Structures are given as structure tokens and as C-alpha cells.
Amino acid sequence: MDYWTVGLYKKGAFSSLRFHENHKSKPLSINKTEKEENALFLAPFVATPTSVVRQMLILADLQPGEVLFDLGSGDGRAVIMAAKDFGATSIGVELRDDLAKRALNSIQELDLSEKIRIIQKDIFTVNLSTANVVFLYLTTSANEKIKPKLEAELESGTRVVSHDYEILGWKPLKVDTFCENPKLGYPSHTLYVYKR
Ligand SMILES: C[S@@+](CC[C@H](N)C(=O)[O-])C[C@H]1O[C@@H](n2cnc3c(N)ncnc32)[C@H](O)[C@@H]1O
Numbered sequence: 006m007d008y009w010t011v012g013l014y015k016k017g018a019f020s021s022l023r024f025h026e027n028h029k030s031k032p033l034s035i036n037k038t039e040k041e042e043n044a045l046f047l048a049p050f051v052a053t054p055t056s057v058v059r060q061m062l063i064l065a066d067l068q069p070g071e072v073l074f075d076l077g078s079g080d081g082r083a084v085i086m087a088a089k090d091f092g093a094t095s096i097g098v099e100l101r102d103d104l105a106k107r108a109l110n111s112i113q114e115l116d117l118s119e120k121i122r123i124i125q126k127d128i129f130t131v132n133l134s135t136a137n138v139v140f141l142y143l144t145t146s147a148n149e150k151i152k153p154k155l156e157a158e159l160e161s162g163t164r165v166v167s168h169d170y171e172i173l174g175w176k177p178l179k180v181d182t183f184c185e186n187p188k189l190g191y192p193s194h195t196l197y198v199y200k201r
Pocket of ligand 1: 127
């Protein structure tokens with residue numbers, strides 16, 4: 006089964022702990038899962054600050070009942086805010102097993118399992134045609150790699166909001182400079198909003 010659910014996770018069905026041959030009872034490390042090994046790793050985990058996530062969802066004009074995808078959803082903060090504060094249904098796609106689990110723990114604690122799904126898979130294997138909003142925090146070169154997929158699968162009217170990295174060749178609807186701490190004048194973030 007491809008979709009990670011809280012229930013299955015709690016039953017331990019997807020444990021990624023591997024054991025050293027000579028010390029079978031003692032886990033030595035958390036190795037990459039097969040899915041992680043075979044995928045194109047697009048960007049390391051760096052979380053978008055929550056005030057920036059909120060601004061991105063406002064700029065994307067996310068509405069109750071809409072479907073948001075976060076491609077590379079990390080610890081789940083964007084999908085959680087989208088569901089909790091904007092009334093969306095959200096789907097996080099995250100390659101890293103540990104981050105997918107972390108997101109699922111938070112979702113379960115907040116009792117949001119009905120509104121959020123975490124798919125522990127490579128972005129390239131997930132169909133995006135149901136998205137109303139796509140949330141991105143990858144890199145410009147990663148955006149370049151997923152651009153053909155976005156162009157092929159996103160319905161007309163879908164908004165794409167990208168933290169700090171543009172999508173080359175697409176004309177943004179808005180470019181916003183958002184300052185986390187206006188008193189200090191930094192850190193500031195460039196937010197790109199596109200509409201298909
Ligand atoms: C910069 S982080 C962004 C996390 C989150 N979206 C946020 O803004 O807080 C990028 C994430 O993409 C994930 N990632 C990288 N390549 C991926 C792939 N091919 N499929 C799914 N996730 C991927 C990384 O593990 C990481 O968690």
C-alpha cells in the first residue's frame with residue numbers, strides 16, 4: 006500500500022530500522038528506505054517558518070474545501086496549517102520516512118487525520134490533477150525538474166506558490182517580499198505565486 010496512514014504507522018507496518026548482521030537485536034542506524042534510494046532527491050529538509058507558510062497560503066488565496074499539495078512536505082507544517090486554519094484538504098508528499106512519520110504524529114495529535122494525507126513517495130510518482138494549490142519549497146533547479154509534470158497535470162486555475170525559488174519561464178501573478186521580523190528588517194523571503 007502506497008499511502009501512509011496513521012493506523013498502519015501505529016501498527017509499525019513500515020518500520021525502516023535495519024539491523025547489523027552481527028548484532029541482530031540492536032538497531033545501529035536508520036537507513037534509507039528502498040523508496041528513498043530509488044528517488045531523485047530534490048532538496049534537503051529546511052522548514053518554512055510558520056509565519057511564512059501563512060503568508061504563502063494567503064497569497065495563494067487558499068479556500069475552505071480546496072485541495073492543497075505540498076511537494077516535499079517535510080514535518081507537515083504547511084499541510085497542517087492549510088487544513089487547520091484554512092479549512093482545506095491537504096496532501097503532503099514526502100520522500101523521507103522519518104519526516105513522514107513526524108508529520109503523521111503531529112496530524113494525529115491534532116486530530117486532523119480526516120483532512121490530511123501524507124504520501125511517503127517520490128514527488129514524480131504522485132498525480133497532481135486534483136490540486137487547487139501547490140506549495141513548493143525546493144530549489145530553482147528542482148522546480149525546473151518538476152515543471153513538465155506541473156504543466157502536464159495541473160488543471161487550469163491551479164495556483165502554485167513557491168518559497169524563495171522561482172519557476173523559470175512561468176510569469177508570476179504576484180511576487181511578494183515577506184519579512185519575518187519587520188522591526189529588524191530580516192529575515193525576508195521572496196514568495197512567488199503562479200496561476201496555471
Ligand atoms: C526545503 S524542504 C521543505 C519542507 C516543507 N515543504 C516546508 O516548506 O517546510 C524540501 C523537502 O522535500 C523533500 N524531498 C526532496 N526530494 C523529494 C522527492 N523527490 N519526493 C518527495 N519529497 C522530496 C525533502 O525531504 C524535504 O523535506
